[in-house]
Amino acid sequence: MEAASAPLPELASVPWRGRENASTLRRRERLWSLYTTAHVVPFIAAAAGLMYLNVLAGPVAFVALMHAWVIPELYAFRGASVVRPKGPRHEQAEKVAQGFLGDLLGHDARDLQRDTGLALERGKLGTWLVGEAGALLVREKRVHCFCVQATDRDLPPSDRVAHLLLALRTDEEGFATVANHAFAGAPWRVRRRLDRDMRPALEKALAASVRPLPQPSRSL
Amino acid sequence: MGRLIRMDSSGHSTLADWSATDERAYDAALEAFRRELEEGYIAVVSEGEGHATQVSELPPDAELVIMRRPIAGG
Numbered sequence: 001m002e003a004a005s006a007p008l009p010e011l012a013s014v015p016w017r018g019r020e021n022a023s024t025l026r027r028r029e030r031l032w033s034l035y036t037t038a039h040v041v042p043f044i045a046a047a048a049g050l051m052y053l054n055v056l057a058g059p060v061a062f063v064a065l066m067h068a069w070v071i072p073e074l075y076a077f078r079g080a081s082v083v084r085p086k087g088p089r090h091e092q093a094e095k096v097a098q099g100f101l102g103d104l105l106g107h108d109a110r111d112l113q114r115d116t117g118l119a120l121e122r123g124k125l126g127t128w129l130v131g132e133a134g135a136l137l138v139r140e141k142r143v144h145c146f147c148v149q150a151t152d153r154d155l156p157p158s159d160r161v162a163h164l165l166l167a168l169r170t171d172e173e174g175f176a177t178v179a180n181h182a183f184a185g186a187p188w189r190v191r192r193r194l195d196r197d198m199r200p201a202l203e204k205a206l207a208a209s210v211r212p213l214p215q216p217s218r219s220l
Numbered sequence: 221m222g223r224l225i226r227m228d229s230s231g232h233s234t235l236a237d238w239s240a241t242d243e244r245a246y247d248a249a250l251e252a253f254r255r256e257l258e259e260g261y262i263a264v265v266s267e268g269e270g271h272a273t274q275v276s277e278l279p280p281d282a283e284l285v286i287m288r289r290p291i292a293g294g
């Protein structure tokens with residue numbers, strides 16, 4: 001994607017937010033790593049301490065270890081949930097909307113979207129996977145989860161994806177700013193919590209995120 | 221040949237078609253375009269994979285202008 005010609009008008013609805021960019025995303029990645037460590041380490045330390053003091057405290061130590069495991073999993077679950085299908089399916093209108101979305105996507109991305117429900121879009125911030133009510137941004141070794149959707153709830157699913165895709169193509173940083181950031185973490189953590197059908201899309205995005213951005217084509 | 225479409229609950233609706241040489245068709249498309257803007261739609265010109273530009277006037281030479289609803293954090 002090229003630099004935006006104009007900022008997204010939706011930015012006016014979130015004037016208190018600073019514009020997202022590669023630097024702010026890196027900061028989010030570090031904060032989420034710290035946040036996870038801050039949750040996990042005390043529980044593991046507590047479990048180890050309890051076992052050291054008295055082996056009979058084993059069950060309590062086990063509960064502490066479960067907390068160390070469950071809390072980061074819950075955050076990853078919340079993150080992966082942003083791309084789960086939501087809302088009415090509108091099966092008749094969906095056929096029309098699917099054709100239109102297909103026109104917006106390249107051949108490979110179109111097939112991927114039909115198989116997984118996620119539209120792959122390469123940007124300057126990373127590789128995006130756009131769903132009906134959210135998007136994943138894959139950046140090297142981290143995945144960011146954004147909750148964002150079209151305000152019209154009566155749209156068929158593919159039109160919801162197309163809305164997000166067009167906004168993303170118009171102003172990538174603005175899109176990331178308007179969206180609510182839900183989670184950032186290692187790809188394997190998000191992958192485990194994605195629906196099985198969606199996992200190939202994450203694998204493609206991970207592969208795409210390490211390849212140089214192709215030269216733009218203007219086919220539509 | 222230009223085409224103005226709106227993404228809506230039907231999938232999408234074609235609101236107008238025009239060509240650079242047909243002034244009346246363009247004027248009709250312009251009227252439809254402004255009406256949609258007043259309704260709160262946002263106009264985007266799709267320029268192929270990875271590219272889209274938001275517009276506030278109907279470009280006579282655009283092939284496809286798409287009216288979309290605003291997005292918001294969920």
